[in-house]
Amino acid sequence: MSDFSVLSIQHLIAGYGQRVLLRNLSFTVPEPAFVSIVGHNGCGKTTLFRALTGQLPYQGHITLQGQDLRAIRRPAANGLLAHLPQRASVEFSLPVRELVVMGRFRHHRFLGAYSTTDYALADAALSRVGVAHLAHQDFTLLSGGEQQLVWLAQLSLQDAALYLLDEPTQQLDVYYRRRVFSLLHSWVQEQHKTILCITHDLDNLAELPGYLLNLSRPVPNLLPLSPATVYAERTFLESEESLAVK
Numbered sequence: 001m002s003d004f005s006v007l008s009i010q011h012l013i014a015g016y017g018q019r020v021l022l023r024n025l026s027f028t029v030p031e032p033a034f035v036s037i038v039g040h041n042g043c044g045k046t047t048l049f050r051a052l053t054g055q056l057p058y059q060g061h062i063t064l065q066g067q068d069l070r071a072i073r074r075p076a077a078n079g080l081l082a083h084l085p086q087r088a089s090v091e092f093s094l095p096v097r098e099l100v101v102m103g104r105f106r107h108h109r110f111l112g113a114y115s116t117t118d119y120a121l122a123d124a125a126l127s128r129v130g131v132a133h134l135a136h137q138d139f140t141l142l143s144g145g146e147q148q149l150v151w152l153a154q155l156s157l158q159d160a161a162l163y164l165l166d167e168p169t170q171q172l173d174v175y176y177r178r179r180v181f182s183l184l185h186s187w188v189q190e191q192h193k194t195i196l197c198i199t200h201d202l203d204n205l206a207e208l209p210g211y212l213l214n215l216s217r218p219v220p221n222l223l224p225l226s227p228a229t230v231y232a233e234r235t236f237l238e239s240e241e242s243l244a245v246k
């Protein structure tokens, strides 16, 4: 195993009490890449993210850019990891632009105001996801899909090495689904980010460069993304036998 891999997971075991969902999972992402994580409902995809974000104890070994994950106190604060959960929410009224600029928190003096440059970056991030027109609206009044796009704009400003995205396209229409996958691809190609993306949106994966990890397989492996891989994994997931595997 290289010490310089972006992410390496060795013999990971995690679950809830007697219910073990991840049994001896091992894979390495050697260089910045897009990794789609697929599998049946309840197979343990979000559980993997809980282990990676320190919300769930695990057995085994995880290294992030060569560092033992257990030894990293605040991976988000030092730019190693950014996480978009399946249901992110905001409890109070807030203009979209103010939410997005918070993605600059690591570049920001304690109690200092965000600068003109920070706001310019927030506006550019909103443009890249196609929702610049929402900048001055109240975030809590947006549709679910619009909120997802705004979260992605905020995330793009966090400048982390590893992004964990839990179903980022789940509420998006067909146009924005495709647009978000192409945006994620550009984060990998142009900014050398690594993205782990949980998705059920197999249709949009076939043409992307990257990898696929099917957590419903008895022994999940990183497979290079291609139309043939997506077809094989879809066929497996649609089969009655696959439900009996785990």
Ligand SMILES: Nc1ncnc2c1ncn2[C@@H]1O[C@H](COP(=O)(O)OP(=O)(O)OP(=O)(O)O)[C@@H](O)[C@H]1O
Binding pocket: 016, 019, 021, 039, 040, 041, 042, 043, 044, 045, 046, 047, 048
């Ligand atoms: N805190 C918990 N205690 C006990 N069981 C839990 C807990 N959290 C999740 N589970 C169970 O673990 C299983 C896996 O949950 P997880 O959220 O990882 O699934 P998933 O693969 O992300 O599914 P989906 O595609 O539906 O989002 C589910 O059956 C869930 O009910």
